[in-house]
Amino acid sequence: MGGEGHHDCRLDHCHGGGLGEHPATPELTNRLRRKSRRVTGARQAILNLLRTQSHPISIRGIFERLPQGDCDLATVYRSMHLLEGMEMVKRYEFGDGVARFELLRDGDDGHHHHLVCTRCASVVEIEECGMGQLEERMAAAYGFAAVTHKLEFFGICPRCQGV
Amino acid sequence: MGGEGHHDCRLDHCHGGGLGEHPATPELTNRLRRKSRRVTGARQAILNLLRTQSHPISIRGIFERLPQGDCDLATVYRSMHLLEGMEMVKRYEFGDGVARFELLRDGDDGHHHHLVCTRCASVVEIEECGMGQLEERMAAAYGFAAVTHKLEFFGICPRCQGV
DNA sequence: ATTCAGATGCAAATCATTTGCAATTAGTAT
DNA sequence: ATACTAATTGCAAATGATTTGCATCTGAAT
The missing domain is CATH 3.30.1490.190 (Ferric-uptake regulator, C-terminal dimerisarion domain)
Structure with a gap:
């Protein structure tokens, strides 16, 4: 498997569109590949945004903070489900009818x-x-x-x- | 499922006739009056139903268990808000997007x-x-x-x- | 019985979240 | 690069829970 080789993050793989600046972490890439899921601009953008938040944030909150047009609200919903299933984020409910998410950092069981x-x-x-x-x-x-x-x-x- | 019932024998205070088949407890009457709210058939029916439940029940669950036509779904929502505000019921959220309620019995802080x-x-x-x-x-x-x-x-x- | 603020029914409106589907794209084989 | 295919996305419409506007009705005080 992977071994200790240098890992290349294919940042140069951007085709036009608005999703240019979202470097994928090897973490994300590995977990996605393991499930034959794809490393998309939306997922990278969302994960990068979550990385800057120190408290749980709602899906609408994520959507609004994403550079406009970066991705659709429905895509954020779908991405959060995926990330939750991959145990990369944790869902919280504070009782106001809105789910909030926090990034699970390395070695953090949340x-x-x-x-x-x-x-x-x-x-x-x-x-x-x-x-x-x-x-x-x-x-x-x-x-x-x-x-x-x-x-x-x-x-x-x-x-x-x-x- | 729990067969652990709870006896609350205050049903003898039935000032029969007039108000239909839903005896009001003095408890309900007092608390409502204190806020110049009215003792209505819907509120009595809901409270009586809650008295028979040993676990939290959803608003839809309440509505469906009420004798057909007893009251509107919107009325159940409104009643639960009122009862919650009067601290006669307590709201729980188990994370499935549906609120559930439990009757707060005498001297029970819930x-x-x-x-x-x-x-x-x-x-x-x-x-x-x-x-x-x-x-x-x-x-x-x-x-x-x-x-x-x-x-x-x-x-x-x-x-x-x-x- | 009269009166009127509080309640209710009904339908339409919100809000968060999900889903169908056609168009687009990532990853891989050619 | 080019082609190919399944995963993804955007968009709109669908759900589901809960709320609200409004005309009508009712509890309870007079």
Whole structure:
């Protein structure tokens, strides 16, 4: 397989259109190839955008931040499904009926939570979570398998308290 | 699925006649009056139906279980908003894009969680939750106020594992 | 019975998300 | 490069959950 050779990223493979400046990461390329999926400009653009975000972002948010005309809204939806299936992004739901996504970085299983301000929607990333034990206890007590959880915190951020 | 019913014997307060076949609880009446809202047949019917459910139920689910013609789907939506605002029901989101509601019984602050089967959607009610401390720590660490949380567990129930 | 703000039914409108389909393109073989 | 084929995309229309405008109706106070 791959080996330690120099990996070429075929950046020079752009045909006109508006998608010129989206370098593909070998990460993306590898994962896509593994499923005989294609490295398209839209996917690269989306992934590059996600790389600049430090908090979950909605699909509409992604679409609006993409250089206009870069790709269709439906394509963003389809891409996010694909990326989610490939475990390159993680989906969050904060209860407002809009899904938000975060890039899963190398070696990150994406297990963390959020503290969301119910007034201004600002977000703090929370690392700690003592749920592992509870999950196990739950599995034992009710016979469930593959127990996971979703945990999000809500409150009023310092700035909003002042208002 | 759970056969664990819940007895709530307040049905004896039927001021029969006049208002149709949906006895109002003094609880409902009081809370509504306090906000100059009206005790209508639809609201009574919905609340009575919720009283028979032991797990969160969707608005469509409520609508379909209501005697045909009892009320409009839009009315169920409106009623649930009202009841939620009056803290008589609690809203849950399990991530499938459909809100579900549970009746908040007397003296119940509704603080509990669920273990949801990702295959058959059966639900187990979970009482324990060691989040109180975490909430406090979170408030202290990030300066947030009124910190609450949403926590739900997902897994594969015993029956589905056998398949 | 009268009155009127709050409720409801019904249909149309929103919003997020999905999907059908014809046109386009990435990756690969020629 | 050229050709070829399946994966992708754009666009529009379809879904599905939830909301809303509006004319009509009703609860409850007088």
